[in-house]
Amino acid sequence: MQAPDAGDADCVADRTGDLEALRGAIRAFFADGYPQDLMARLRAGETLGREDNLRSQAALAARGWGAPHWPAAHGGPGWTIAERRLFEDEYVRAGAPTVVPMGLIYVAPIIIAFGTPEQQRRWLPDILHGRSFWAQGYSEPQAGSDLAALATRARRDGDDYIVNGHKTWTSLGFWADWIFCLVRTGDAARGGAGISFLCIEIASPGVTVRPITAIDGRHHLAEVIFDNVRVPAANLIGEEGQGWTYSKQLLSNERIWYAHIEEKRAALRRVRDLAAQQAATRDFRRRLAEAEIAVDCLDGFVERALLDDGANVASLIKILATETAQAITELELELAGNLAAPLLPDRGAGWAAALPDLPGFIVPAVEDYLMTRAQTIYGGTTEIQKTIIYRAAM
Structure with missing residues (x-):
């Protein structure tokens, strides 16, 4: 998700009839036109692989819904914000796999905004139609939260750059065909000056x-x-030395995307149903209510970001979204109780297959709990987000 562009002037128009027609079309598509095996495997607790995610994206693109937030000129459906949010809600309701964001949501808007027409023709169709997989090359061993301390360097050599450096915590990097990187092309050893987007x-x-x-x-x-990797200079996005500017827009989009409103609502419904079966304590019910209120607040922040200026509330969204995700998974783990204790050192065929007698919700509850431990760290730590908010208020 990202703030609306100039083409979204009608984003708040009342089109209730159109929305209901769209809702019906989306539900029909996920019932009949989308790969049913992907959703069935997710329901069974299976982790999907690279080709599964690409096949999901290809199916969405074939229907014209592969990039709800892209402008129509680049293959998007030309939806209003209300239509986008409706699609996202129905997507989660259907149980389709979460969109892998690195290509579609992170780098594509940067290519659209700052890339050349040739770069747009080269990369956007493959991202849209699930023909390529992208990774994000930001964090480094000595530059995580302090991203501006990155040291990966790209030295110009004729029509190429020679890249040397080390990126880490790269999500699904071993699936990737391409990686977009922040690299140093200038003389500055630290800070945003002299960083380029390659x-x-x-x-x-x-x-x-x-x-x-x-x-x-x-x-x-x-x-x-990267060990003396030769990269065509034609792969540089925008101007040399301006990568930090582009990266801040990308990070704003990324932090808004973390909200996952409908996914959180679905998780809360699941927790409430399970709690009713276990006669949850008053303290548990209080914490569940607090999480539900937090999601409602988060929804309001996202609405503001989409209708106004997402950069002003992106850090607030990141903090609230990630802390709420942790709170929800803590509730799920508490409901799992002692049955969540056996943690396998190697998934192999998957925990669900290795422990077939566990109640169905426990395996994903443990996985979600472990995964969300990092959410207040990656994408800019909570402490960094608070600093951004403080500086913006000064």
Whole structure:
């Protein structure tokens, strides 16, 4: 999600009849036109792979709904904000896999806003139709929350850049065909000055991808190492030295995307149903109510971001979205109780297959709990977001 562009002047128009017709079309598509096996495997607790996610994106694009937030000129459906939010709600309701954001939501809007027509023709159709997978090359071993301390360097050599450096915590980096990176092209050793935005093909000689095992035993993170990687200068987005400016817009979009309103509402409904079966304590019910109120507040912030200036509330959204996600998964884990204790060091065929007698909600509850531990860290820590808010208020 991102703030509306100039083409969204009618974003608040009352089109209730159109919305209900769209709702019916979306539900019909997910009932008959979308790959049913993907949703069935998710319901069974299975983790989907690279080709599964690309197939999901291809199915959405074939229907014309592959990029709800893109302008129509680049393959988007030309929806109003109300239509986008309706689609997102129905998408979650259907049980389709969460969109992998790195290509579609993170880098594509930057290519649309700052890329050349040739770059747009080269990359956007493959992102839209699920023919390529992208990763984000931001964090480094010594530059996580302090992203401006990044040290990966790109030295101009004729028509190419020679890239050397080390990116880490790269989500799904081992699936990627391309990685968009912040690199130093200027003389400054620190700070945003002299940082450029460069797209690098993972198959390039000198690129090494090393999976990182996370706390849940899965390899959804990676290190990406660049050793004298030759990258065409034509892969530079926008102007050299202006990458920090572009990255701030991307991070604003990213932090708004974290909201996942309908996913949180669905999780809360699940928690409330489970709590009713277990005669939850008064304290548990209080914390559940607090989480529901927080999601309502989050929904209001997202609405403001989409209708006004997302950059002004993106940090608030990031804090509230990630802390609320942690609170919800803590409630789920509490309901799981002692049955959540056996944590396997290696998923193998999956926890669901290894522990078939567990109640169905426990495996995803444990996985979600472990995954959300990092949410207040990645994408800009809560402490960094509070600093951004403080500085904006000064």
